[in-house]
Amino acid sequence: xxxxxxxxxxxxxxxxxxxxxxxxxxxxxxxxxxxxxxxxxxxxxxxxxxxxxxxxxxxxxxxxxxxxxxxxxxxxxxxxxxxxxxxxxxxxxxxxxxxxxxxxxxxxxxxxxxxxxxxxxxxxxxxxxxxxxxxxxxxxxxxxxxxxxxxxxxxxxxxxxxxxxxxxxxxxxxxxxxxxxxxxxxxxxxxxxxxxxxxxxxxxxxxxxxxxxxxxxxxxxxxxxxxxxxxxxxxxxxxxxxxxxxxxxxxxxxxxxxxxxxxxxxxxxxxxxxxxxxxxxxxxxxxxxxxxxxxxxxxxxxxxxxxxxxxxxxxxxxxxxxxxxxxxxxxxxxxxxxxxxxxxxxxxxxxxxxxxxxxxxxxxxxxxxxxxxxxxxxxxxxxxxxxxxxxxxxxxxxxxxxxxxxxxxxxxxxxxxxxxxxxxxxxxxxxxxxxxxxxxxxxxxxxxxxxxxxxxxxxxxx
Numbered sequence: 174x175x176x177x178x179x180x181x182x183x184x185x186x187x188x189x190x191x192x193x194x195x196x197x198x199x200x201x202x203x204x205x206x207x208x209x210x211x212x213x214x215x216x217x218x219x220x221x222x223x224x225x226x227x228x229x230x231x232x233x234x235x236x237x238x239x240x241x242x243x244x245x246x247x248x249x250x251x252x253x254x255x256x257x258x259x260x261x262x263x264x265x266x267x268x269x270x271x272x273x274x275x276x277x278x279x280x281x282x283x284x285x286x287x288x289x290x291x292x293x294x295x296x297x298x299x300x301x302x303x304x305x306x307x308x309x310x311x312x313x314x315x316x317x318x319x320x321x322x323x324x325x326x327x328x329x330x331x332x333x334x335x336x337x338x339x340x341x342x343x344x345x346x347x348x349x350x351x352x353x354x355x356x357x358x359x360x361x362x363x364x365x366x367x368x369x370x371x372x373x374x375x376x377x378x379x380x381x382x383x384x385x386x387x388x389x390x391x392x393x394x395x396x397x398x399x400x401x402x403x404x405x406x407x408x409x410x411x412x413x414x415x416x417x418x419x420x421x422x423x424x425x426x427x428x429x430x431x432x433x434x435x436x437x438x439x440x441x442x443x444x445x446x447x448x449x450x451x452x453x454x455x456x457x458x459x460x461x462x463x464x465x466x467x468x469x470x471x472x473x474x475x476x477x478x479x480x481x482x483x484x485x486x487x488x489x490x491x492x493x494x495x496x497x498x499x500x501x502x503x504x505x506x507x508x509x510x511x512x513x514x515x516x517x518x519x520x521x522x523x524x525x526x527x528x529x530x531x532x533x534x535x536x537x538x539x540x541x542x543x544x545x546x547x548x549x550x551x552x553x554x555x556x557x558x559x560x561x562x563x564x565x566x567x568x569x570x571x572x573x574x575x576x577x578x579x580x581x582x583x584x585x586x587x588x589x590x591x592x593x594x595x596x597x598x599x600x601x602x603x604x605x606x607x608x609x610x611x612x613x614x615x616x617x618x619x620x621x622x623x624x625x626x627x628x629x630x631x632x633x634x635x
Contacts, residue, residue, distance in 0.1 A: 192209055192291045193210030193214070194206070194209065197287055201225050203222055210292065213271065215264030229261040231261050232259055232260045233257055254273055254274060254276075255274060257273045258273075269296050271292040271296075273292055275289065275290040275291075318361065319335075319364055320360070321357050322501060323501065323502070325497045327490040327494060335487070336365060337485075339366040343484040343485055344456065345362060345459070346460065346484075346487070347359060347458070348486060348488045349462060349488065349489030349491070350489075350491050353537045356375070356418070362458060363415070368414070368415050371414045371415030372413070373412070380421075383429060384398075386425075386426075388407070388445050390409055391432065392405050392406045392409075392410055393405055393445035393446055394446045397447070398446070409455065410451060413455050414454055415455060420459075420460045422461045422465075422482065423461040433478060438481065441453070465479055466479070491537055492534040494593065496590055497609065499529055500526055500529075502538060506545040506546075507557075516549060518549065521556065525557045528566060529566070547561075587619065587623075591619050594616075
């Protein structure tokens with residue numbers, strides 16, 4: 174192919190390249206640019222050609238500008254630029270991350286005549302790196318304890334119990350309403366002890382019928398029942414050396430309760446259809462949202478098993494009893510959802526947070542997380558407002574017209590929180606202050622403001 178044919182097809186060649194290409198003369202004036210450069214910068218060719226390359230405002234560009242204007246750019250001193258990460262400013266004024274390569278151009282006599290630069294758009298890769306860093310920061314969140322979020326006095330007590338329970342091999346039972354995070358607490362106990370590298374097995378006792386659950390827990394031998402085509406290890410054998418977490422322990426059948434009692438007392442299991450004892454070494458962690466003590470009285474749960482699993486009890490408070498954690502939890506869920514979502518939502522409005530604080534949260538932390546996910550779907554504004562939250566949470570708010578503002582009664586909410594704290598503390602103002610995260614003087618001032626003249630009634634209730 175002769176030289177004039179090469180020149181003829183040159184523009185076609187450079188315009189087929191995905192990287193931006195531009196040529197500048199010795200004064201830094203752009204004399205040629207391909208289509209990819211226009212796509213990256215947002216400028217048209219006629220807006221670039223004839224303009225100085227400083228129009229891109231590259232953050233790595235070093236201007237020397239000597240008196241005679243020779244070697245005005247660092248590139249003309251160094252001779253080339255290899256795989257350099259830069260940030261340029263596009264036509265809209267926003268930043269674009271690029272990977273730049275540059276080399277000098279010489280004529281046939283070896284005299285410098287300009288330079289050629291290539292720019293690869295790496296903005297998407299940089300954004301992914303930033304998201305990874307954000308995820309890592311989220312995992313290291315200082316208000317998180319093995320994934321459990323909270324800074325209130327009540328949840329800190331739970332953290333202390335987790336740490337203490339982790340130092341023992343005794344059975345642990347976790348009491349709490351649905352959605353309070355009992356499974357997270359069980360896992361934290363496992364991870365906070367020497368067996369954290371050993372097996373951790375979870376079983377939901379309410380998910381299977383009695384026969385299937387027994388086979389799942391203890392295993393079976395070939396021919397033990399229809400469909401038992403081969404020997405199979407149970408979850409207790411698999412968990413040996415580590416921990417097993419039995420969720421919804423109150424749903425165990427009476428037969429399975431007897432077998433579990435033997436595991437706890439003798440560290441021995443027998444597979445279904447076999448009478449050969451198998452030794453296991455594990456710690457049993459259980460959880461329930463039921464009142465096991467009442468079930469024992471009603472004859473629905475074995476008393477001896479109840480006392481055997483209730484060695485280290487941990488009670489997880491419902492979210493309504495630790496309202497101080499609601500903003501922290503809401504903001505944490507907001508950040509996590511925002512990392513996976515491209516919506517330009519900046520945060521939760523003050524009124525929206527007030528609604529969250531005033532709600533009773535029967536579904537606890539799980540319901541709060543779902544509410545934030547719902548809000549991200551419905552919100553088309555910079556902030557999450559009450560109308561973006563689920564109807565069950567906002568209540569009568571949706572009866573208001575768009576022009577009316579929903580203003581929750583903050584004083585009423587504070588009064589209720591104070592009454593709850595005093596009830597929990599048996600009327601002790603110092604302990605109530607610790608629960609609310611405020612000073613004792615503030616508790617006293619609020620009692621006077623809301624007409625709470627005496628705390629004897631709380632002590633009487635205790």
